[in-house]
Amino acid sequence: MKFLSRNRVGAVVALLTAVCLSASPAESFASIQFELDSFSVSTHSAGPGLLINTDSSVISPTLESFSLDVGQSVTGDLFRIWTDEAAWNLDDASPQNASVSFNFSQPAPTFGGGVSGETYGATIFFASGGVLDWNNGPFILSFGPNGDGKLQVTLSDEVFNPGPGFTFRSGRDYGATVEATFTLLQAPAVPEPATLLLWGGLGLAGVAAGRRFVA
Template sequence: MNAVKLGALAVFLLVVSAAANATMITSSYTVDAHTSGSGLVVHTQDHAANPFSYDLNVGQSKTFGLFDIWTDQSSLYQGSGSHPISVQFGFTSPTSGQGTVDGQTYGLFTGFFNFAQEGVVHWDSPLNFTFGPNNDGLIQVSLSDAVFNLGYFGLNSGPCYGATVKATLKYLADPSTADVPEPGTFGLFGLALAAIGFAAYRRRSAI
């Protein structure tokens, strides 16, 4: 195998090694919403696997449907203000820990002459989950706002006219102890540089 092919192989193995070092992020989730009493009563159902799991490298993100939300009420506008809703995440990988995204649900009149009604779910700040010995590893989870059961005179109540709240999972930073490449990665990188340098030397010698 000549030096150029050897260098290309080393670079390929280096890339494969980096891809193999993707971090698995696994978490369960629980939705706590206003499911009874006065005001706008809502129902939720898991949309994603629970727990969910994705392999991500630093800088990558994944957006997916997390849970469905709807109301069975014929009158979405109850005049009693908003109600809290929250999603608690329980991480098991890359480490154990918990965090919560908070928000509100409420009903609105909308449309021409306010004939239409809609339910709204609105979220506050995203969850920033830190981990690692120095708490500098960072995973962020944000949830999408949604409108559900939009219709005239409450005719579109029920799960068929509900909405899906999406989660965006971002892997923003490795913990500091994970920033140092493994010895095998150093070896592959050195092999790639040596092979490319040797190939350049042979080309100069042949001139």
């Protein structure tokens, strides 16, 4: 009686590994449910430069809970932006940082990220106004167990509190509402049950092969 050689044990393990690796992830055609747990807005509110106010309570319910197939989008109001300043000053032309951070509780595991832009006061053709510019364009949130799901977030650029000459029509009523669009670019891959079983049995098969003997 003799044990299988190490070469044969290695061949068995290599074969099982090759089979597992060749099993491709199953395509998932089901809609994916998203739950926006929270988001925060950060803008310039003190010091030199155009002073900004925001209100996040105007968020559309369609952005808080939505279901998407790949390629589909949902758009809704995200927050209100305005200035209480009444006149354009030279320091208002200096761009100031603005950002929004998102935190999703579904699909699990939780995921999130942020987008950055800038605000400033502009004056042109005998009119002035505040400007919100997401200068980095759309950004992508990765999600899913392996981080291979892709949700694109696009925020609208806005002009707020426009006024004649070097003045602003100050206050919330003359502000603007920033919209967000979520687009599902790619669903996370879902491993096939057979792949999971093969990977689970790989270690056991290798051990069993090492102990097997022949007459």
